[in-house]
Amino acid sequence: MVNWRKERGSFSFWVLILVLFAVQEIQTAHHKHEVKFTAVGTPQTLFDLLIVAFVDDVQWGSYNKASHQLAVKAAWISEAMGTTFIEEMQRLLINHEQDFQRAIRHLTRNDTKTERNHTLQFRFECELGDNILLGSLVKYGLDGEDLIQIDRLEGQWTVLNPRAHGFKFTVESPFWTEERKHYTKKYCVGAMQKIFQKSSMRKNLPPEVYVSHQDFPDGTISLSCTATGFYPPSILLHWKKGIDGAIWGKENSSGTLPNSDDTFYLRISLEIQPGDTGTGYACVVDHSQLETPAVYPVPEKSSKWNLWVVALSILLAAILMISCFVIFAKWKKRMAEILEWFV
Known part of the structure; x- marks a missing residue:
């Protein structure tokens, strides 16, 4: 069994996730911050990692293992966060990629098929309204099954699958608690403040x-x-x-x-x-x-009489165009005959 508490930086990544649920007075409007992580690998190797982040249902960033790039979709959010802060978060994610593989190894330590691929999933939501925490959720899952979650309002971890009992002991440890405070201040509160304090950079549009x-x-x-x-x-x-x-x-x-x-x-x-x-x-x-x-x-429905008027108008216009064409053709023919006679 891996000694998780002694592995350097093993839980720093998980701490980064939990910081999304700190309560801070940022803005009076209602806002939602959501991040989804999906990792695929074995206890020995991490094959893929995809991270997608949303603010108010607008995707603001994404990260994948292949590119090692934290891509910020909305230009105004990129400008609000600043290049230095984004690069710092990107380096942090690169450094903690192996934490996903360690998590898979820890959660599947009792499996007999050690070469089997596993999918580790994390879902994080936090909603604020008028400086009041309306709700938040951190949930972990493995291979489509929920493992453990915490509701920020209740503040208690709930084990949803027996294989997560050991993980519950880890996230409630003093080491985890101290690390979470640091990441909460710098990456959750700090990032949210940068975004919402500069939200006026986003062009507002009427419907x-x-x-x-x-x-x-x-x-x-x-x-x-x-x-x-x-x-x-x-x-x-x-x-x-x-x-x-x-x-x-x-x-x-x-x-x-x-x-x-x-x-x-x-x-x-x-x-x-x-x-x-x-x-x-x-x-x-x-x-x-x-x-x-x-x-x-609501626009009123056109009456049958109006439809007949429109249809008749189209028909008369067509007849007029055809008549003009016929008259022009006869006139052209007549002029040709006259010119031929003079010649």
């Missing part, structure tokens, strides 16, 4: 809103309101009818989702009952980049 109206054969009507391309992600969408009209129907929401350009997307739909014409409805959008909540009426 683009699209409202539609769709009829179904069974008589129901579906109204859809889509807001996209906005930042920051906090936004409110709701339906209204008239001035104070009550809304009756089945409402669905996509939830706020990230776009590929680091902006966000939200779609809400309302299925109203048969007999309701769908007139008078509007989508109300409230976002920090709008001076006041914006109201977007």
Whole structure:
């Protein structure tokens, strides 16, 4: 059995993970920090390591064993953190790559098949709102099975798999506690402060809103309101009818989702009952980049008479074009005959 407490730097990597859950007054808005680690290897060799980090559901960084590079996706976050700080974190991850392999070896020490590949996974979440910790989670898993987790609000490690009992003793040791304090101050609180104190560097954008109206054969009507391309992600969408009209129907929401350009997307739909014409409805959008909540009426369905008018107009235009072409062709032919006669 490996003596984990005596191996130099064995737990420094794990400490780096736990720092994501320290509570610090950083910003009054709601924020979420999430990091996911996936390591693949045997007790003797680490084959692959992938790390993906998110701030407010926007991927800000990634790292993989092949490149040994900590890539920061959002330019404003890279500028906010600074080159020196990013390079320091990158060196730290490179130095602790073997800690993943040691963790796999420790957690699989009782396995008979020592050459078998294993996948070690870590999931970390931390949410702050108005300087209050709303929730946090650290969870470890091996080969698709949960091992051990800690809820920051409760502050107690919970063993989810018998093979993690020894690991629980390690993370609760004095050595672990002292190391965690150091990494909490420098890499969790420090990184979060750098990001949120410079969050004004991120270009804020108002939403683009699209409202539609769709009829179904069974008589129901579906109204859809889509807001996209906005930042920051906090936004409110709701339906209204008239001035104070009550809304009756089945409402669905996509939830706020990230776009590929680091902006966000939200779609809400309302299925109203048969007999309701769908007139008078509007989508109300409230976002920090709008001076006041914006109201977007649902476009009215075109009547059959309007459709006939459009169709007739197109037909008359086509007839006029054909007539002009025929007249021009006859005139051209006549002019040719006249020129031929003079010649």
